[in-house]
Amino acid sequence: MIKNQKSTWTTTHLGVVVNPTSSKGKAKKMWPDIHKELKKNFKKISFYFTERKRDGFVKSRKLIEEGCNTILVISGDGLINEVANEIIKSQKKIALAIIPIGTGSDTAKPIYQSMQAKLKIKDFIRIIKKGDLQVYDVGKAKYYTTKAMDTREERYFVNIASVGITALICSKVNKSSKKLGAWSYAWSCCQTTISYSFPPTLYTIFDQKDFPTVENKQKGKEEKKKEIEIEIKKEEEIEEEEEEEEEEEEKEEEEEEEEEEKGEEEEVEENEKEKEKTSQIGSHWGMEEKYDISPTQKKKIALFAMGIGTFFGGGMMVCPKSVVNDGYFDCCVAPSVSLKETIQLMIQMRSGSHIKSKGVSYTRGKGVKLELPKSIWKLSEKKRKRELDSYRIELEGEDVGFLPAKFEVVPKALNIIVYKIEN
Ligand SMILES: Nc1ncnc2c1ncn2[C@@H]1O[C@H](COP(=O)(O)OP(=O)(O)OP(=O)(O)O)[C@@H](O)[C@H]1O
Numbered sequence: 001m002i003k004n005q006k007s008t009w010t011t012t013h014l015g016v017v018v019n020p021t022s023s024k025g026k027a028k029k030m031w032p033d034i035h036k037e038l039k040k041n042f043k044k045i046s047f048y049f050t051e052r053k054r055d056g057f058v059k060s061r062k063l064i065e066e067g068c069n070t071i072l073v074i075s076g077d078g079l080i081n082e083v084a085n086e087i088i089k090s091q092k093k094i095a096l097a098i099i100p101i102g103t104g105s106d107t108a109k110p111i112y113q114s115m116q117a118k119l120k121i122k123d124f125i126r127i128i129k130k131g132d133l134q135v136y137d138v139g140k141a142k143y144y145t146t147k148a149m150d151t152r153e154e155r156y157f158v159n160i161a162s163v164g165i166t167a168l169i170c171s172k173v174n175k176s177s178k179k180l181g182a183w184s185y186a187w188s189c190c191q192t193t194i195s196y197s198f199p200p201t202l203y204t205i206f207d208q209k210d211f212p213t214v215e216n217k218q219k220g221k222e223e224k225k226k227e228i229e230i231e232i233k234k235e236e237e238i239e240e241e242e243e244e245e246e247e248e249e250e251k252e253e254e255e256e257e258e259e260e261e262k263g264e265e266e267e268v269e270e271n272e273k274e275k276e277k278t279s280q281i282g283s284h285w286g287m288e289e290k291y292d293i294s295p296t297q298k299k300k301i302a303l304f305a306m307g308i309g310t311f312f313g314g315g316m317m318v319c320p321k322s323v324v325n326d327g328y329f330d331c332c333v334a335p336s337v338s339l340k341e342t343i344q345l346m347i348q349m350r351s352g353s354h355i356k357s358k359g360v361s362y363t364r365g366k367g368v369k370l371e372l373p374k375s376i377w378k379l380s381e382k383k384r385k386r387e388l389d390s391y392r393i394e395l396e397g398e399d400v401g402f403l404p405a406k407f408e409v410v411p412k413a414l415n416i417i418v419y420k421i422e423n
Protein backbone atom coordinates (compact mmCIF):
# COMPACT_ATOMS: atom_id res chain seq x y z
CA MET A 1 0.00 0.00 0.00
CA ILE A 2 1.16 3.52 -0.75
CA LYS A 3 0.03 6.54 1.23
CA ASN A 4 -0.31 9.65 -0.91
CA GLN A 5 2.77 11.79 -0.58
CA LYS A 6 3.57 12.59 -4.15
CA SER A 7 5.24 15.37 -6.06
CA THR A 8 6.20 15.81 -9.69
CA TRP A 9 9.76 15.36 -10.92
CA THR A 10 11.46 16.59 -14.06
CA THR A 11 14.31 14.49 -15.36
CA THR A 12 17.08 16.71 -16.67
CA HIS A 13 19.78 14.03 -17.05
CA LEU A 14 18.69 10.40 -17.20
CA GLY A 15 21.08 7.69 -16.09
CA VAL A 16 20.33 4.08 -17.03
CA VAL A 17 21.74 0.84 -15.62
CA VAL A 18 20.92 -2.38 -17.47
CA ASN A 19 21.61 -5.89 -16.20
CA PRO A 20 22.13 -7.86 -19.43
CA THR A 21 21.83 -11.17 -17.57
CA SER A 22 18.54 -10.36 -15.85
CA SER A 23 15.64 -12.69 -16.60
CA LYS A 24 17.73 -14.90 -18.92
CA GLY A 25 18.97 -11.96 -21.01
CA LYS A 26 15.56 -10.31 -21.60
CA ALA A 27 16.86 -6.85 -20.59
CA LYS A 28 19.71 -7.07 -23.11
CA LYS A 29 17.31 -8.08 -25.90
CA MET A 30 14.91 -5.24 -25.10
CA TRP A 31 17.58 -2.54 -24.68
CA PRO A 32 17.80 -1.33 -28.35
CA ASP A 33 14.03 -0.67 -28.42
CA ILE A 34 14.04 0.95 -24.97
CA HIS A 35 17.05 3.12 -25.91
CA LYS A 36 15.32 4.29 -29.09
CA GLU A 37 12.23 5.37 -27.12
CA LEU A 38 14.29 7.02 -24.39
CA LYS A 39 16.16 9.12 -26.97
CA LYS A 40 12.83 10.43 -28.26
CA ASN A 41 11.81 11.57 -24.77
CA PHE A 42 14.95 12.65 -22.90
CA LYS A 43 17.62 15.10 -24.09
CA LYS A 44 20.51 13.88 -21.95
CA ILE A 45 21.05 10.16 -21.35
CA SER A 46 24.00 8.21 -19.94
CA PHE A 47 23.88 4.44 -19.67
CA TYR A 48 25.88 1.44 -18.51
CA PHE A 49 25.53 -2.33 -18.68
CA THR A 50 26.54 -4.17 -15.52
CA GLU A 51 29.38 -6.61 -16.10
CA ARG A 52 29.32 -8.73 -12.96
CA LYS A 53 27.66 -9.18 -9.58
CA ARG A 54 27.69 -6.00 -7.44
CA ASP A 55 28.67 -3.90 -10.48
CA GLY A 56 25.42 -1.96 -9.99
CA PHE A 57 27.10 -0.14 -7.09
CA VAL A 58 29.99 0.98 -9.33
CA LYS A 59 27.88 1.93 -12.34
CA SER A 60 25.32 3.93 -10.36
CA ARG A 61 28.11 5.79 -8.54
CA LYS A 62 29.46 6.81 -11.96
CA LEU A 63 26.03 8.05 -13.04
CA ILE A 64 25.66 10.07 -9.83
CA GLU A 65 29.10 11.63 -10.41
CA GLU A 66 28.05 12.48 -13.98
CA GLY A 67 25.17 14.49 -12.53
CA CYS A 68 22.12 12.35 -13.37
CA ASN A 69 19.03 13.37 -11.43
CA THR A 70 17.04 10.23 -12.31
CA ILE A 71 18.48 6.72 -12.48
CA LEU A 72 16.50 4.12 -14.36
CA VAL A 73 17.12 0.47 -13.52
CA ILE A 74 16.30 -2.07 -16.21
CA SER A 75 16.51 -5.32 -14.34
CA GLY A 76 15.17 -7.23 -11.33
CA ASP A 77 15.26 -6.74 -7.57
CA GLY A 78 18.99 -7.37 -7.10
CA LEU A 79 20.13 -4.47 -9.28
CA ILE A 80 17.40 -2.17 -7.94
CA ASN A 81 18.86 -2.78 -4.49
CA GLU A 82 22.41 -1.94 -5.59
CA VAL A 83 21.37 1.30 -7.33
CA ALA A 84 19.07 2.36 -4.45
CA ASN A 85 21.98 1.92 -2.02
CA GLU A 86 24.18 4.31 -3.97
CA ILE A 87 21.40 6.89 -4.34
CA ILE A 88 20.71 6.85 -0.58
CA LYS A 89 24.41 7.02 0.30
CA SER A 90 24.91 10.03 -2.03
CA GLN A 91 22.36 12.02 0.05
CA LYS A 92 21.36 13.79 -3.16
CA LYS A 93 17.78 14.13 -4.35
CA ILE A 94 17.92 11.62 -7.17
CA ALA A 95 14.83 9.77 -8.35
CA LEU A 96 14.83 6.02 -8.91
CA ALA A 97 12.85 4.70 -11.88
CA ILE A 98 12.31 1.05 -12.73
CA ILE A 99 11.53 -0.99 -15.81
CA PRO A 100 11.09 -4.36 -14.09
CA ILE A 101 12.60 -7.16 -16.13
CA GLY A 102 13.52 -9.67 -13.46
CA THR A 103 12.75 -13.25 -12.56
CA GLY A 104 10.84 -12.11 -9.48
CA SER A 105 10.56 -8.30 -9.76
CA ASP A 106 8.89 -8.07 -6.35
CA THR A 107 10.03 -4.52 -5.52
CA ALA A 108 8.27 -3.08 -8.54
CA LYS A 109 5.00 -4.99 -8.10
CA PRO A 110 3.25 -2.48 -5.78
CA ILE A 111 4.56 0.42 -7.88
CA TYR A 112 2.67 -0.83 -10.90
CA GLN A 113 -0.06 -2.82 -9.14
CA SER A 114 -2.90 -0.57 -10.24
CA MET A 115 -2.16 -1.14 -13.90
CA GLN A 116 -4.61 -3.55 -15.44
CA ALA A 117 -2.95 -4.28 -18.76
CA LYS A 118 0.58 -5.54 -19.35
CA LEU A 119 2.87 -2.56 -19.73
CA LYS A 120 4.65 -1.75 -22.97
CA ILE A 121 7.99 0.05 -23.22
CA LYS A 122 6.18 3.26 -24.27
CA ASP A 123 4.03 3.11 -21.13
CA PHE A 124 7.04 2.89 -18.83
CA ILE A 125 8.75 5.79 -20.56
CA ARG A 126 5.59 7.89 -20.34
CA ILE A 127 5.46 7.18 -16.59
CA ILE A 128 9.13 8.19 -16.12
CA LYS A 129 8.62 11.39 -18.11
CA LYS A 130 5.47 12.28 -16.18
CA GLY A 131 7.53 11.95 -12.98
CA ASP A 132 5.03 11.17 -10.21
CA LEU A 133 7.40 10.90 -7.31
CA GLN A 134 6.65 8.81 -4.24
CA VAL A 135 8.72 9.03 -1.08
CA TYR A 136 9.72 5.66 0.42
CA ASP A 137 11.11 4.53 3.75
CA VAL A 138 14.04 2.14 3.46
CA GLY A 139 15.46 -0.49 5.79
CA LYS A 140 19.08 -0.44 6.95
CA ALA A 141 20.58 -3.85 7.74
CA LYS A 142 23.87 -4.61 9.49
CA TYR A 143 25.08 -8.22 9.43
CA TYR A 144 28.07 -10.54 9.05
CA THR A 145 29.05 -11.39 5.49
CA THR A 146 30.95 -14.58 6.32
CA LYS A 147 30.35 -17.65 8.45
CA ALA A 148 33.69 -16.95 10.13
CA MET A 149 32.11 -13.67 11.34
CA ASP A 150 35.19 -11.64 10.51
CA THR A 151 33.56 -9.03 8.27
CA ARG A 152 30.42 -6.99 8.62
CA GLU A 153 28.45 -4.95 6.10
CA GLU A 154 25.73 -2.32 6.18
CA ARG A 155 23.23 -2.28 3.35
CA TYR A 156 19.90 -0.60 2.66
CA PHE A 157 16.83 -2.40 1.32
CA VAL A 158 13.78 -0.98 -0.37
CA ASN A 159 11.41 -3.91 -0.17
CA ILE A 160 11.83 -6.97 2.12
CA ALA A 161 14.57 -8.49 4.27
CA SER A 162 14.12 -11.98 5.66
CA VAL A 163 15.81 -14.64 7.70
CA GLY A 164 15.00 -18.33 7.76
CA ILE A 165 13.86 -20.75 5.12
CA THR A 166 13.41 -17.97 2.51
CA ALA A 167 17.00 -16.80 2.84
CA LEU A 168 18.24 -20.32 2.28
CA ILE A 169 15.93 -20.63 -0.76
CA CYS A 170 17.38 -17.38 -2.16
CA SER A 171 20.91 -18.64 -1.73
CA LYS A 172 19.99 -21.80 -3.65
CA VAL A 173 18.09 -19.91 -6.39
CA ASN A 174 20.98 -17.50 -6.89
CA LYS A 175 23.44 -20.37 -7.17
CA SER A 176 21.20 -22.03 -9.77
CA SER A 177 21.10 -20.86 -13.37
CA LYS A 178 17.50 -19.57 -12.97
CA LYS A 179 16.84 -21.48 -16.20
CA LEU A 180 13.37 -22.31 -14.94
CA GLY A 181 12.45 -18.64 -14.46
CA ALA A 182 9.76 -18.22 -11.78
CA TRP A 183 9.77 -21.99 -11.34
CA SER A 184 13.34 -21.70 -9.98
CA TYR A 185 11.78 -20.37 -6.76
CA ALA A 186 9.22 -23.17 -6.60
CA TRP A 187 11.86 -25.84 -7.20
CA SER A 188 14.32 -24.48 -4.60
CA CYS A 189 11.38 -23.94 -2.24
CA CYS A 190 10.49 -27.66 -2.36
CA GLN A 191 14.10 -28.80 -1.93
CA THR A 192 14.76 -26.45 1.01
CA THR A 193 11.46 -27.04 2.80
CA ILE A 194 12.12 -30.77 2.95
CA SER A 195 15.58 -30.40 4.46
CA TYR A 196 15.24 -27.24 6.60
CA SER A 197 16.12 -27.58 10.29
CA PHE A 198 14.15 -24.65 11.87
CA PRO A 199 16.79 -23.49 14.35
CA PRO A 200 15.96 -21.46 17.46
CA THR A 201 16.40 -17.72 16.87
CA LEU A 202 16.31 -14.82 19.31
CA TYR A 203 14.50 -11.73 18.17
CA THR A 204 13.77 -8.33 19.66
CA ILE A 205 11.40 -5.81 18.10
CA PHE A 206 11.91 -2.13 18.90
CA ASP A 207 9.11 0.44 19.11
CA GLN A 208 6.66 -2.37 18.46
CA LYS A 209 3.18 -1.33 17.35
CA ASP A 210 0.57 -4.05 17.04
CA PHE A 211 -2.17 -3.89 14.45
CA PRO A 212 -5.52 -3.04 16.07
CA THR A 213 -7.11 -6.49 15.80
CA VAL A 214 -9.92 -7.63 18.12
CA GLU A 215 -7.50 -10.18 19.60
CA ASN A 216 -4.86 -7.58 20.36
CA LYS A 217 -7.41 -5.24 21.96
CA GLN A 218 -8.72 -7.97 24.26
CA LYS A 219 -5.31 -8.98 25.46
CA GLY A 220 -4.16 -6.66 28.23
CA LYS A 221 -0.52 -5.69 28.26
CA GLU A 222 0.15 -7.72 31.42
CA GLU A 223 -1.50 -10.80 29.98
CA LYS A 224 0.67 -10.55 26.88
CA LYS A 225 3.81 -10.16 28.95
CA LYS A 226 2.93 -13.28 30.96
CA GLU A 227 2.33 -15.23 27.74
CA ILE A 228 5.75 -14.25 26.44
CA GLU A 229 7.43 -15.17 29.72
CA ILE A 230 5.84 -18.62 29.65
CA GLU A 231 6.88 -19.05 26.02
CA ILE A 232 10.47 -18.08 26.79
CA LYS A 233 10.55 -20.58 29.67
CA LYS A 234 9.25 -23.33 27.40
CA GLU A 235 11.80 -22.49 24.76
CA GLU A 236 14.58 -22.48 27.34
CA GLU A 237 13.54 -25.93 28.48
CA ILE A 238 13.59 -27.14 24.87
CA GLU A 239 17.01 -25.66 24.35
CA GLU A 240 18.37 -27.20 27.54
CA GLU A 241 17.20 -30.60 26.30
CA GLU A 242 18.76 -29.93 22.90
CA GLU A 243 21.98 -28.81 24.49
CA GLU A 244 22.11 -32.01 26.50
CA GLU A 245 21.51 -34.05 23.36
CA GLU A 246 24.20 -32.14 21.50
CA GLU A 247 26.64 -32.61 24.36
CA GLU A 248 25.96 -36.34 24.36
CA GLU A 249 26.50 -36.47 20.62
CA GLU A 250 29.78 -34.59 20.98
CA LYS A 251 30.90 -36.97 23.73
CA GLU A 252 30.24 -39.99 21.54
CA GLU A 253 32.22 -38.44 18.73
CA GLU A 254 35.05 -37.63 21.07
CA GLU A 255 35.23 -41.19 22.32
CA GLU A 256 35.34 -42.51 18.78
CA GLU A 257 38.08 -40.24 17.54
CA GLU A 258 40.81 -39.47 20.01
CA GLU A 259 42.77 -37.45 17.49
CA GLU A 260 39.85 -35.14 16.84
CA GLU A 261 39.29 -34.70 20.57
CA LYS A 262 42.19 -32.32 21.04
CA GLY A 263 41.26 -30.27 18.02
CA GLU A 264 37.61 -30.03 19.08
CA GLU A 265 38.53 -28.81 22.57
CA GLU A 266 40.68 -26.09 21.10
CA GLU A 267 37.87 -25.18 18.74
CA VAL A 268 35.33 -24.86 21.53
CA GLU A 269 37.77 -22.57 23.33
CA GLU A 270 38.13 -20.53 20.16
CA ASN A 271 34.35 -20.47 19.75
CA GLU A 272 33.94 -19.20 23.31
CA LYS A 273 36.33 -16.36 22.48
CA GLU A 274 34.42 -15.59 19.30
CA LYS A 275 31.15 -15.74 21.20
CA GLU A 276 32.49 -13.11 23.57
CA LYS A 277 33.53 -10.96 20.64
CA THR A 278 30.20 -11.35 18.87
CA SER A 279 28.03 -10.83 21.90
CA GLN A 280 30.06 -7.76 22.79
CA ILE A 281 29.22 -6.34 19.38
CA GLY A 282 25.65 -7.48 19.97
CA SER A 283 25.39 -5.53 23.20
CA HIS A 284 26.52 -2.38 21.43
CA TRP A 285 23.96 -2.39 18.64
CA GLY A 286 22.90 1.06 19.79
CA MET A 287 19.22 0.19 19.47
CA GLU A 288 18.41 -0.17 23.17
CA GLU A 289 19.01 3.52 23.87
CA LYS A 290 17.05 4.68 20.85
CA TYR A 291 13.78 2.74 21.04
CA ASP A 292 11.28 1.10 23.38
CA ILE A 293 12.16 -2.59 23.66
CA SER A 294 9.73 -5.47 23.57
CA PRO A 295 10.84 -8.64 25.41
CA THR A 296 13.33 -10.74 23.47
CA GLN A 297 11.69 -13.92 22.22
CA LYS A 298 13.34 -17.18 21.42
CA LYS A 299 11.55 -19.37 18.92
CA LYS A 300 12.15 -22.02 16.35
CA ILE A 301 11.09 -20.12 13.30
CA ALA A 302 10.49 -20.88 9.66
CA LEU A 303 10.73 -17.22 8.69
CA PHE A 304 11.20 -13.70 10.04
CA ALA A 305 10.40 -11.10 7.38
CA MET A 306 10.65 -7.32 7.68
CA GLY A 307 8.83 -5.38 5.01
CA ILE A 308 8.83 -1.84 3.73
CA GLY A 309 7.09 -3.33 0.71
CA THR A 310 4.74 -6.27 0.32
CA PHE A 311 6.02 -9.05 -1.96
CA PHE A 312 8.92 -11.48 -2.01
CA GLY A 313 9.81 -14.84 -3.54
CA GLY A 314 8.28 -14.01 -6.93
CA GLY A 315 4.83 -12.80 -5.86
CA MET A 316 4.29 -13.96 -2.27
CA MET A 317 2.51 -11.29 -0.18
CA VAL A 318 4.53 -11.79 2.95
CA CYS A 319 3.73 -8.32 4.37
CA PRO A 320 0.23 -7.63 3.02
CA LYS A 321 -0.47 -4.66 5.32
CA SER A 322 2.73 -2.75 4.70
CA VAL A 323 2.69 0.99 4.03
CA VAL A 324 5.86 2.18 2.31
CA ASN A 325 6.23 5.42 4.21
CA ASP A 326 4.71 4.90 7.67
CA GLY A 327 8.09 4.73 9.46
CA TYR A 328 7.61 1.07 10.39
CA PHE A 329 8.60 -2.39 9.20
CA ASP A 330 5.80 -4.89 9.01
CA CYS A 331 7.22 -7.92 10.84
CA CYS A 332 5.94 -11.37 9.94
CA VAL A 333 7.15 -14.26 12.09
CA ALA A 334 6.15 -17.74 10.95
CA PRO A 335 6.73 -20.59 13.41
CA SER A 336 8.40 -23.90 12.82
CA VAL A 337 5.68 -26.34 11.81
CA SER A 338 5.39 -29.65 9.98
CA LEU A 339 6.36 -29.96 6.33
CA LYS A 340 2.69 -30.05 5.31
CA GLU A 341 1.90 -26.90 7.32
CA THR A 342 4.95 -25.09 5.95
CA ILE A 343 3.77 -25.79 2.40
CA GLN A 344 0.26 -24.61 3.36
CA LEU A 345 1.73 -21.42 4.81
CA MET A 346 3.61 -20.73 1.58
CA ILE A 347 0.44 -21.25 -0.44
CA GLN A 348 -1.45 -18.84 1.86
CA MET A 349 1.33 -16.28 1.36
CA ARG A 350 0.31 -15.89 -2.27
CA SER A 351 -2.84 -14.10 -1.07
CA GLY A 352 -1.48 -12.74 2.23
CA SER A 353 -3.94 -14.83 4.26
CA HIS A 354 -1.09 -16.49 6.21
CA ILE A 355 -1.14 -13.62 8.72
CA LYS A 356 -4.38 -15.04 10.14
CA SER A 357 -2.89 -18.51 10.56
CA LYS A 358 -2.34 -20.03 13.99
CA GLY A 359 1.13 -19.30 15.32
CA VAL A 360 1.96 -16.55 12.79
CA SER A 361 2.77 -13.24 14.44
CA TYR A 362 2.23 -10.06 12.41
CA THR A 363 3.21 -6.76 13.97
CA ARG A 364 5.11 -3.54 13.24
CA GLY A 365 8.38 -2.15 14.57
CA LYS A 366 10.96 0.54 13.87
CA GLY A 367 13.85 -1.81 14.47
CA VAL A 368 14.63 -5.51 14.84
CA LYS A 369 17.55 -7.39 16.35
CA LEU A 370 18.07 -11.03 15.41
CA GLU A 371 20.57 -13.16 17.28
CA LEU A 372 21.96 -16.68 17.43
CA PRO A 373 21.25 -19.03 20.35
CA LYS A 374 24.14 -19.61 22.75
CA SER A 375 24.13 -23.31 21.90
CA ILE A 376 25.67 -22.59 18.49
CA TRP A 377 29.02 -21.83 20.16
CA LYS A 378 29.14 -25.30 21.67
CA LEU A 379 29.28 -26.88 18.23
CA SER A 380 32.47 -27.74 16.42
CA GLU A 381 33.42 -25.29 13.67
CA LYS A 382 32.29 -27.68 10.97
CA LYS A 383 28.87 -28.18 12.51
CA ARG A 384 28.49 -24.50 13.37
CA LYS A 385 29.17 -23.48 9.77
CA ARG A 386 26.60 -25.99 8.58
CA GLU A 387 24.07 -24.70 11.14
CA LEU A 388 24.71 -21.10 10.03
CA ASP A 389 23.10 -21.95 6.69
CA SER A 390 19.81 -21.69 8.55
CA TYR A 391 20.73 -18.22 9.83
CA ARG A 392 21.19 -16.59 6.44
CA ILE A 393 19.83 -13.15 5.55
CA GLU A 394 18.37 -12.15 2.23
CA LEU A 395 17.69 -8.59 1.09
CA GLU A 396 15.62 -8.12 -2.04
CA GLY A 397 16.24 -11.73 -3.00
CA GLU A 398 20.04 -11.45 -2.65
CA ASP A 399 21.72 -13.78 -0.20
CA VAL A 400 23.93 -11.27 1.65
CA GLY A 401 25.07 -12.64 5.01
CA PHE A 402 24.40 -14.14 8.41
CA LEU A 403 23.08 -13.42 11.88
CA PRO A 404 23.54 -11.78 14.32
CA ALA A 405 22.10 -8.71 12.64
CA LYS A 406 20.17 -5.55 13.22
CA PHE A 407 17.59 -3.83 11.04
CA GLU A 408 16.29 -0.26 11.30
CA VAL A 409 13.80 1.81 9.35
CA VAL A 410 15.19 4.98 7.78
CA PRO A 411 12.09 7.10 7.15
CA LYS A 412 11.52 8.80 3.81
CA ALA A 413 14.99 8.11 2.44
CA LEU A 414 14.28 7.37 -1.22
CA ASN A 415 12.18 8.85 -4.03
CA ILE A 416 10.75 6.50 -6.63
CA ILE A 417 8.90 7.39 -9.82
CA VAL A 418 5.61 5.52 -9.64
CA TYR A 419 2.57 4.88 -11.77
CA LYS A 420 -0.44 7.01 -11.03
CA ILE A 421 -3.93 6.46 -12.41
CA GLU A 422 -4.71 9.32 -14.75
CA ASN A 423 -7.83 11.31 -13.88
N1 LIG B 1 26.60 -8.85 -16.03
C1 LIG B 1 26.30 -9.54 -14.93
N2 LIG B 1 26.73 -10.81 -14.79
C2 LIG B 1 26.42 -11.55 -13.70
N3 LIG B 1 25.67 -11.08 -12.67
C3 LIG B 1 25.21 -9.82 -12.76
C4 LIG B 1 25.49 -8.99 -13.88
N4 LIG B 1 24.89 -7.80 -13.70
C5 LIG B 1 24.27 -7.86 -12.50
N5 LIG B 1 24.46 -9.06 -11.94
C6 LIG B 1 23.93 -9.58 -10.65
O1 LIG B 1 22.79 -10.41 -10.93
C7 LIG B 1 22.02 -10.51 -9.74
C8 LIG B 1 20.56 -10.61 -10.08
O2 LIG B 1 20.15 -9.50 -10.76
P1 LIG B 1 18.65 -9.01 -10.78
O3 LIG B 1 18.03 -9.21 -9.46
O4 LIG B 1 18.64 -7.64 -11.28
O5 LIG B 1 17.96 -9.98 -11.83
P2 LIG B 1 17.02 -11.23 -11.63
O6 LIG B 1 17.69 -12.18 -10.71
O7 LIG B 1 16.67 -11.74 -12.98
O8 LIG B 1 15.70 -10.61 -10.98
P3 LIG B 1 14.94 -10.83 -9.58
O9 LIG B 1 15.92 -10.52 -8.49
O10 LIG B 1 13.82 -9.86 -9.63
O11 LIG B 1 14.50 -12.23 -9.54
C9 LIG B 1 22.42 -9.30 -8.88
O12 LIG B 1 23.10 -9.78 -7.75
C10 LIG B 1 23.37 -8.51 -9.75
O13 LIG B 1 24.45 -7.95 -8.99
